[in-house]
Amino acid sequence: MTGIDVERVRRDTAGCERVTHLNNAGAALSPRPVVDAVVEHLRLEEEIGGYEAAAERADRLEHTYDALARLVGAAREDIAVVENATRAWDMGFYSLPWAPGDRILTARAEYASNAIALLQTARRHGVQVEVVPDDESGALDVDALRELIDERVKLIAVTHVPTQGGLVNPAVEIGKVAREAGITYLLDACQSVGQLPVDVGEIGCDLLTATGRKFLRGPRGTGFLYCSPRIREHLEPPFLDLHAATWTGADSYQVRADARRFESWETSYAGKIGLGVAVDYALDLGLDAIEARVTQLADTLRQRLRALPGVLVRDRGTRLSGIVSFTVDGRDSHRIAEELQAERINVSVSVVTSARWDLEARGLASLVRASVHYYNTEEEIDRLCEALSRRG
Missing domain, CATH: 3.90.1150.10 (Aspartate Aminotransferase, domain 1)
Incomplete structure (x- = not known):
């Protein structure tokens, strides 16, 4: 076949x-190389200590960023590895600035977690959440999207492959509309990464989020965020720690320059290594x-x-x-x-x-x-x- x-x-x-x-x-069911990588690192933590194991396997941890960058056509500086796709989406979304009257355009097939975050932001900041109509096939209608664009639209947030069916939304065509209008574009690729080729350059999104556990066949408790350098310096994450920023003075701090500003210091190192192995497995196929x-x-x-x-x-x-x-x-x-x-x-x-x-x-x-x-x-x-x- x-x-x-x-x-x-x-x-x-x-x-x-x-x-x-x-x-x-x-x-998905994880392949044996992924499970072996996770277990091997946990065994190493058991034998020599968690901090020490992370230091000894630093090259494998860093490789995960290279693998994810290759997977989605990005640079390694554009990738943050986080606990799951929802946290990745939230870290990107809640970093965006809002003013009363701003508009968010989204799709009818959006996932509940995303929709709830959109509605919460509407309640907090007085923004408007508007659902773009579907076309005759049930996908987001790109022509209708274009007609809804005005100077108040600050975000287009769409799920690539919705959770509740086989639909694949026209991510590339949506990206063209977003770029033409200069609007930030957030794509939830939780269900597409790992089963479809996904390239952030072709799609034209500013933010993309995905999980490890689904079609990538990685460990649970892993996910990642792609953030374009075009907008990254303008985004301050909703919370920071000593990994995402540096305490530069008694009353000052500096947010780090790369996408790891969206991470936190404590994470599953075994899971991060396993995620990299899962990505390698998919890329090899x-x-x-x-x-x-x-x-x-x-x-x-x-x-x-x-x-x-x-x-x-x-x-x-x-x-x-x-x-x-x-x-x-x-x-x-x-x-x-x-x-x-x-x-x-x-x-x-x-x-x-x-x-x-x-x-x-x-x-x-x-x-x-x-x-x-x-x-x-x-x-x-x-x-x-x-x-x-x-x-x-």
């Missing part, structure tokens, strides 16, 4: 022997090859789900990702997920409170979400569909 040696990557993935894991949009296999598997899953009585595939958009959302007539999504898990088939459920602007408008309280990755197989897709048929 692609250039990926599926047998090899499955041998690298211990969980493939135990479960049919179709919850990669939640947390090739993001184009990963996208091709993930897309093919997701297309196959959608076709087979559509053939099942009572099953409705709910994905929107013309370009689709490895996330497949569906409902079954007369059946509760949570109950379906529980029954599948009893057969060692992992899926998840997206609920209306995770994506209210989207799901509520479509009259959907919940969806079953099956998300494939390159180590999945068509036999596993068949297993999911057969299980659904038996309980239909």
